Amino acid sequence: MVKITDVARHAGVSPSTVSYALSGKRSVSQETKQRIEASIRALGYRPHAGARALASSRSNVVALTMPLRSGIHMPVQMQFAESVVTRARAHDHDVLLLTQEEGEDGLRRVAGTALVDGLIVMDVQLRDARIPLLRTLGLPSVLIGFPADAEGLTCIDLDFTATGEACVQHLAQFGHRCVALLGSPPEVYARGTGFARRTAAGFTAAAHRYGMTSTVVPCEPGRLAAKETVDRLLRELPDLTGVVVHNEPALGPVLEAFKEAGLRIPEDLSAVAICPDELAENAPVPVSSVPLPAAEVGERAVELLMTKLNGGEVPDATLLPPQLTRRASTAPRGATA
Incomplete structure (x- = not known):
């Protein structure tokens, strides 16, 4: 010793x-x-x-607020949590996990009792009710995600707007002219969740820029919901040749539904996903994808918070650029086997 x-x-x-x-x-x-x-x-x-x-004069504890809301894919959330805990321990800090729908009350509780030295906030919404309180607590904080008004806050995330754009650009380079985004469940958009809204905005803007026909369709997880969504999409867009899936649990059921509808991937339909690499790699046809850098985002969020705790300067915004990997699921429009 x-x-x-x-x-x-x-x-x-x-x-x-x-x-x-x-x-x-x-x-x-x-x-x-x-x-x-x-x-x-x-x-x-x-x-x-x-x-x-x-x-x-510190507790050597940081709080991670991770609400367990419907429509959020928990395996990915836990990747964020694991990386935050691991990196915090490297700084000799423990992590207090707040998972209940406490909102502002949960933040007031931990801040008012001096339980924690700082806060890491997840599942950030564009009009997040927690933001005004965070500005007044006087407790260092880092947000994994961006609200609509991020002035005076420290935020980090994948650049989801650029991610939506990158997926469309990839399909456009292969000559696809009619594309769809199969996104998160409807309640995720209804809450104004930042990552979902920004992906859709980037997708739509890029499709318009390339002169594509496009649509954004929320998708519930599960085989039946995926089949209903795909069937409706094909009725409404019979010329569809490219899809982007931003819904981890729906990826497999969606691809299966297109197969059942008689579409081959990538000969008839090119598919891109925004999801962890292992999910894309292990699909029946390996899927071209932009990975979610959960581990990197979680680790860097902790580093930003520790720098703030030690009186250092940090950037207001840290946006990680998307890295698209091409796999077997994308090909030029009209490609033959």
Whole structure:
């Protein structure tokens, strides 16, 4: 076990100086404090929890607000949560998970009791009722997602507008002229969830720019709902040759429904998905896709929050560019087997 004397020897200071740096009982120069902190990290020393609290006046806990709302794909949500917890532990912080539909009340509760040092907020809506409160709490926060008005907030996410555009551009390059976005369940759009609305906006704008016929269709998960959605889509757009699926649990049922309708992928219909790589890769026909960088977004959200907690400057907006990987599901319009 690493002791305080080992840290002192490594940093070239006395054990009492290390103790003062940890407890805050006496002032220690910034240069010396940084040298001690570097030695603590290098040796893996674990200060006593009480000493950490005295030094920082912190709880060493961050809150992750992850409402369990209908229409949200939980496996992807849990990827975000896992990455936040893992990265927070690397900074010696625990994570308090808020999953109930508490909204503003949940934020007030944790902020008012000094339970946490900062907040990471997920499932951000364009007109999110939590935003006005976040501006007044005086507690550092990072949003995974963007509200309509993000002024004064720290936000990070995949650039979903650019993602919708990239999917359409990919289909346009293969000559497709009639395309559809099969999106999240209707309630996700009704809530004004940012990622769904922005994907649809990017998709629609790009289709207009390329002179395509296009439509956005919300889709419930499940085989029956997928079949009904696909059948209606084909009736309304008989010239359809390209689809973008932004609905992880519906991807498999949607592709199966097109197959049952007599359409071959990619000979008759090219398909692009916005989903985790493993889902796209393991489809019966591997699907061209833009992955959801859940792990990277979660990790970077924690880094942004830690920088704010330590008084550093962070950008207001961090948008990760989409990375589209072509697989077997997309081909030129009218391609033959």
